[in-house]
Amino acid sequence: MSQPQVSARTSEDIRRFVYEAVRVLVDRPDDIVLEEHPDVTAIHIRVRVHPSDFGKVIGQGGKTVQALRVLIAAACSRLHARYVFEVVDMPRGGS
Numbered sequence: 001m002s003q004p005q006v007s008a009r010t011s012e013d014i015r016r017f018v019y020e021a022v023r024v025l026v027d028r029p030d031d032i033v034l035e036e037h038p039d040v041t042a043i044h045i046r047v048r049v050h051p052s053d054f055g056k057v058i059g060q061g062g063k064t065v066q067a068l069r070v071l072i073a074a075a076c077s078r079l080h081a082r083y084v085f086e087v088v089d090m091p092r093g094g095s
Contacts, residue, residue, distance in 0.1 A: 010079045011036065011043070017075055018045055018085070021068055026053035031090065042082040045072075054089035 015034055023029045026049055033048040049057055058065045069085050076083050 010081055013079065014043075014045065014072070014076060014081065014083060018047060018068075018072060021071065022047055022049065022057055022087075025056050025064065026050070027056070028053055033090075042084045044084045044086065046086045046088060048088050048090050051089045054087070057087050 015036070019032060019034055022032055026032065028050040031048075031050040031053070035046040035048070037044040037046065047057070056064070057068075059067075065085075065087055072083055072085050
């Protein structure tokens with residue numbers, strides 16, 4: 001099975017969408033780092049945020065991150081792409 005084929009424009013649109021959605025939730029938007037990792041079934045997009053912002057992106061009981069996943073899935077379905085969304089915090093002592 002080959003890696004998912006997503007145009008550069010689609011990839012950039014999704015990255016921008018994820019960045020903007022996360023940016024409004026955090027206090028330190030300059031510390032947001034997006035990483036893409038394609039595999040055979042989807043493109044994994046990992047967002048790293050400052051440790052003090054991690055809880056804001058996850059939300060109580062994971063409700064905020066789940067809502068973000070729903071929004072990303074909806075946007076991706078219109079673009080005929082499949083993304084998996086993860087949020088990780090930076091190690092303590094990071095910027």
